[in-house]
Amino acid sequence: MHLIHAIKARLGRLREEGGYSMLAVLGAIALTTMLVSAAVAATNDDQVFLRRDIDQKRAYAAAQSGIADYTYHLNTDSGYWARCTNVPTPNAVNLNMNGNPTNLRPVPGTTDGSRYGIELLQATTSPGGSQCDSQNPNATMLEGAGSNTGTFRVRSTGYSGTGKVSIVATYKQATFLDYVYFTQLETSDPVTYGFPNPSAALDGAYSQCTKFRRDGRESVNIPGTSQKCDQIVFVGGDRIDGPLHTNDDLRVCGSPTFGRNGADVTEVSAPPVGWASGNNCSASPIFKGPLATRAPVLTPPSTNTSLKAIAGPANTFTGQTKIVLSGNAMTITPNGGSPMGPLAVPSDGVVYIQNGAGCSNSYSPFTVTYLATSGCGNAIVDSGSGSYSGQLTIAAENDVIIDGNIRRTSSSADLLGLIANNFIRVKHPVCEASDPDCAGGTGVPGSVTEQSAKGDCDADNDGNRAVNGNGSNSDLNIDAALLSIDHSFIVDHYDCGTSLGTLTVNGAISQKFRGAVGTTGGTGYIKDYNYDDRLRFQEPPHFFDPVQSAWHVQRETLG
Numbered sequence: 001m002h003l004i005h006a007i008k009a010r011l012g013r014l015r016e017e018g019g020y021s022m023l024a025v026l027g028a029i030a031l032t033t034m035l036v037s038a039a040v041a042a043t044n045d046d047q048v049f050l051r052r053d054i055d056q057k058r059a060y061a062a063a064q065s066g067i068a069d070y071t072y073h074l075n076t077d078s079g080y081w082a083r084c085t086n087v088p089t090p091n092a093v094n095l096n097m098n099g100n101p102t103n104l105r106p107v108p109g110t111t112d113g114s115r116y117g118i119e120l121l122q123a124t125t126s127p128g129g130s131q132c133d134s135q136n137p138n139a140t141m142l143e144g145a146g147s148n149t150g151t152f153r154v155r156s157t158g159y160s161g162t163g164k165v166s167i168v169a170t171y172k173q174a175t176f177l178d179y180v181y182f183t184q185l186e187t188s189d190p191v192t193y194g195f196p197n198p199s200a201a202l203d204g205a206y207s208q209c210t211k212f213r214r215d216g217r218e219s220v221n222i223p224g225t226s227q228k229c230d231q232i233v234f235v236g237g238d239r240i241d242g243p244l245h246t247n248d249d250l251r252v253c254g255s256p257t258f259g260r261n262g263a264d265v266t267e268v269s270a271p272p273v274g275w276a277s278g279n280n281c282s283a284s285p286i287f288k289g290p291l292a293t294r295a296p297v298l299t300p301p302s303t304n305t306s307l308k309a310i311a312g313p314a315n316t317f318t319g320q321t322k323i324v325l326s327g328n329a330m331t332i333t334p335n336g337g338s339p340m341g342p343l344a345v346p347s348d349g350v351v352y353i354q355n356g357a358g359c360s361n362s363y364s365p366f367t368v369t370y371l372a373t374s375g376c377g378n379a380i381v382d383s384g385s386g387s388y389s390g391q392l393t394i395a396a397e398n399d400v401i402i403d404g405n406i407r408r409t410s411s412s413a414d415l416l417g418l419i420a421n422n423f424i425r426v427k428h429p430v431c432e433a434s435d436p437d438c439a440g441g442t443g444v445p446g447s448v449t450e451q452s453a454k455g456d457c458d459a460d461n462d463g464n465r466a467v468n469g470n471g472s473n474s475d476l477n478i479d480a481a482l483l484s485i486d487h488s489f490i491v492d493h494y495d496c497g498t499s500l501g502t503l504t505v506n507g508a509i510s511q512k513f514r515g516a517v518g519t520t521g522g523t524g525y526i527k528d529y530n531y532d533d534r535l536r537f538q539e540p541p542h543f544f545d546p547v548q549s550a551w552h553v554q555r556e557t558l559g
Helices: 002-076 137-141 198-208 306-311
Strands: 093-095 115-121 152-160 163-173 181-185 239-241 244-246 250-252 266-268 275-277 316-318 321-326 329-333 340-344 350-354 379-382 391-396 400-402 415-420 424-426 477-484 489-491 499-513 524-531 551-558
Touching: 002 115, 002 152, 002 163, 002 551, 306 350, 306 391, 379 391, 379 415, 400 415, 424 477, 489 499
Parallel strands: 093 115, 181 244, 181 499, 239 524, 244 266, 250 275, 316 350, 321 379, 350 391, 379 400, 391 415, 400 424, 415 477, 424 489, 477 499, 499 524
Antiparallel strands: 115 152, 152 163, 163 551, 321 329, 329 340
16 A cells, blocks of 8 residues: 555656646747747848948948049039039039938949939038029139138938938149249240340250259359349339249349238248349348248149130131120131121130241240231230120130230129230330331331340430330239240330339239349339139139149048
8 A cells, every 4th residue: 555655646746747847848949939039130130230331331432423423524624513503414413402412313333223412512601501503603602711712512422222421522623823923933934035146045045044043043154155044033012912832932122022911822842941132132022921932843734735626616716816805705806807706705715826827936025026917826815995704715826915904894703814835925015205106117126236235225226215115005904814834924025115004913823934024124014913812713714724723622521
């Protein structure tokens, strides 16, 4: 009996323990299920995270593609930004839509659906926060104050899957037009040396006078002559009202003024101090802004001939051509022909004057004559008694000759560019006092023998000093951007006659050699050069095609 009870008790205990075993098995199964579920969930989460990461990276690449797209169009057409959304299709350009552009383009070469949109961000100084306005792009797009003056911003937003990335790019244009006055060499053009026998000195001048002063330009005579390279000085009364750059250094007599305020930098590529007094004079120049030495050397372009293709046959003329600007029109007198016009300013904004048969490029400011016709591609330009409007670039394969005032209207949209492969010259005939029209001669000084010292500028060899002839322009005004590629901006016969008053340039002057416009002896002009601040960010049509100057991204930020 005892044995039977023991067996039953044992079996009862086993039955009681069987419940616990089942619970353990069920718990193990549940735990395994949970772990598998967690693993599957974790894998799904990783896949979602990976997909989001890939989408974000693709969206960033798409946003970069938008910046590259906009930069390409700016480099093709520097005025692209000023047209706001009125640009050729296809495009992805929008006004500011607070980071949600609707005009989108697919990223070229992709198959994943990546796309981008570009927004034009109005300037922080825009009146009332106005959006980009093609009728007033300067005020609405370009920063008008502070360290970012002259820059503008666009926001490119890229999309891919669930990814979205915005990048804000700030653009700035770096050109010779950043300066009211630019020279590579602060000495006279080689063609001005060796008068009355320039051929004897020409080769030597091109060898010696194309050096910087810091490299010994004035230390020895021009080979084959007893003459040293000229010093051209800024004198008391001269005003350079804007930023200046020279690859050389400055020579100064008296107290000329450089800059308008503390923001106008005077840059010289020479070591400190960057300037010296001229021979036999004392100097105390006035620098309104910083004087920066050891500035980078800027290289002038080589030619303007690429503008001929832009002008096209309809707006390309051969030989000396007279152009009188009036409003948004021009009257053109071809070489030896009759006046044509008024003609509308061409839609591409470029007129080109090319050389014809029989052109000799020889020029001397001491002997220049004014011929009724010439095979040389000279553009003779003025605005008559009125002013010009609109935007135009006039390019000459030889010289641009300024024949009178060139004034613009008060509109902020008016821009004129004058580009010469050789000289930009101010016309200045000298004649006998008794013959102010030079009817008895050519309007130039007399014999080379009497002119050997460039002494009295005698027009007919009678020993009497010549005077400013009819056709000279006193107190001349030029509202334009000027670029002399291979030579200088210069006044003909600058050392003859009497004072012509003030030469006022409102714009910018870029030249390879320093062109003289007067002398300390009281001939020619006193300089008053005023910077047109619009040229920091705007240029006359295709003005920098010869140098392929471009907008560049100054900085990028995630936006």
